[in-house]
Amino acid sequence: MKKIMVVDDEKISLMMTSHILSSAYETLSASSGAEAIEIYKKEKPDMILSDLRMPGMSGYELQQTLQKEFEETIPFMFMTADTDEETESKGFENGAMDFIRKPFRADVLLKRVGNILQTVEKIQGLKKAAVMDPMTGLLNKASAEREISGLCKSARGALLMMDLDSFKLVNDIYGHAMGDKILIRFAEILRAVVRPIDVIGRLGGDEFIAFCQNVSEEIVIEKKSRFINKYIMEAAREFMGEDMNIPLGASIGCVFVPDEGVDFSMLHEKADKALYAVKQRGKHGYLLYTDLSADSVKDEKQNTDLANLIKVLGERNKGRGAFVLPFERFQTAYQFLSRLNINYQKEICLLLFSIKEKEHAVIPVEDALDEFIEVLGLSLRQSDLVTKNGKNQCLVILPETSVQNVAVVKERIMKKWEEADSSAMFDIKIESGKME
Template identity: 50%
Template sequence: MKNHTILIVDDEIVSLRMTDHILSSEYHTICASSGKEAISIIENESPDLVLSDLRMPEIDGFRLRQIVQEEKGINIPFMFMTADKKDETESKGFAIGALDYIKKPFRADVLLKRISNIFVNLEQIKGLKQKVGTDPMTGLLNKKASQEEIEKVCKKNGGALMMIDLDSFKPVNDIYGHDMGDKVLIRFAQILCSAIRSTDIAGRMGGDEFIIYCKNINKEEIIKEKSAYINEEILRSAKELMGEDMTIPLGASIGCVFAPTEGKDFLTLFKKADKALYDVKQHGKHGYKIFVEDSDDNSANEMAKGLSAAMMLMGERSPKKGAMLLPPEQFKHVYRYLNRVVSNYRTSAYVLLYSVTSDGDVGEEDAADVFTEMVAGLLRESDVVTRFSKNQIMIALTKAAGQDIKVVTDRIDKSWSETEFCDIITISYEMGRFQGK
């Protein structure tokens, strides 16, 4: 099986055909009779090795390599051949980076052996580079290699940079052990790879943090589809690994930024994607957000276009089922608004403050993550939930009567009793009623 392609460059037609005859028995070969023709072939065919004669009119072998490497920016190995007997010619060839050098006339077996050695060495170097740049657990690029690869690609190809966190991963280690945690991380890496093309870049930044760069993608619909797929697959896979009764709310939060719209270098794109990721984590996780610069100015412009544009802008994007999950600062405004509503319209609304306490190895903060996700999914879309503190969750129940509270708390107790945390984590609550201003 011919696994490598060699470009043979020689202005002497007889020598060119002879060399082609020797190499074509072991390799795919392409022939060029001038340096100019060779450059065109290299740009279009991407051969694995260039075997070039040194003495050619217009563009000789030395100049050909210089053009390809320095001016065209194409990194490709060269081997030179020549009838020149001078030692300084050979020295110059090695000085400019040739991997080998053979003098004409040459024996067929010698040429084949020396080219075979070149490919063996290249494969070893490639393997070492991959090993150094690969995360040993997942097989993805590691942090350093991810940054370097994306830095090279984003300067030339627009696309989508995605920062991805595996949500609620720590409880997997705490409850099922680190071996299971490793299995989940490996499966998650496989899911990420299945969500992108082979030409895209995927890496592990460390822990449960991952990064992806998808070339030539600039549409939100595609990111939305990828987010939905990744979240569905990791939950399905987790239940395969840990059992159908697994209730840890595993999922993925994705912060995305488009290049070159928001930048053309890795660090700029990384910071913006990370900011978008933080916003997702603060608004309920298990979803995505696209970073947009100067969003306040854009908002004003959109509002100026009319009521329909303003309503679309202010509306909730991709709402989830269940209660609205807000960060404490935004919940505060809802709380104050409900106080006004109760005072002016004599309606009823209640607030619950749940506390999560632990006597076991599982941290209260991790359990509170799980509890918050669970509660948000149990309540009505008109209710609001926030992570009030490290181990406290506040719930605003709008238009709730006194008798409704027990129904809600019983439902929460029952669902909590079905989780892995129920025997080691205690939940308790206090209830209050909105009193108005």
């Protein structure tokens, strides 16, 4: 049951309002702003209904104090006997979600409170959808990398790159529905092996990432690896039968932070290199980046066996749709294609998407951009390239696409975007050009 805290220095008004709300909600009562703060610390109500004018601390001051102390948006509704429209306007400027004038009818109060709580639930749902991977419930790629990047700069711990061994065989033999069940169970296993203070996300396909805070010993990584590999095989036999013979397991590459640096891109590359080494050494295990000998790193760089070089250079677990790159790598690809175009004169088009929030947007533009990039990844070809440009723009390269066909591509993208949760809250401006 939702908790509503009623704050009013007038005892009769406080009792009557609490009585009305108690028919549908659990109510908490406070007769002053100071008392309300203490109750909020202990109970964390879902909403606060406060009288506007109170001695000592006004409703405005209570709202500002709570939001400053707890650094979160708290749903507030003010009660007042004032008829001055300026009072109401000031309340909304301070972040109130609604106003109700005394005296009020019971049914009107219940309706307005219900509307606020429904709005809050919708906002929370939209925020969650923007950062979560819909299949596994873990953080999505953009959100996980953003959070872990911040932790790498400020915390000690272990950065883990993980993927499932032989997962493709599950899809090929048992179908994608079974593959999805395995991915969901794998996510549950990963949740069980990390703590609430750790960050874990799905990068896409069967690739996952985690940052385990204050972990700096190999024995911890070894235990996690054994746990993961034991239970993913148990899950495989549970879902596919005891006679299942796919060598399913997990490979883990680990790098300790800040021992190996604090830059996320560099740490990601090192952990990925350790992960690749696990794959080469038989899978189903872990490897610390520090355990890669100088000779093996040197051999990897100087490997002249073409077959091995192709493995090293190739993209592991190619995903569907466009190739999403960091801006620096995108710039290198652009420069290469520009050179290539001098000799072969292929039509290469570019699209620049700019995202602008509308007045009723309830999520940051950065989260909307991440969601839009996921839409691009699903709407474009594997040969198309995508990158972020700042907080609200993304750039697309469309190789071998004529100017005439760009309109079709735009229409496909925008149609897919209209299905996204955030689309109604943001405007998209599109500019197009041709590589000369």
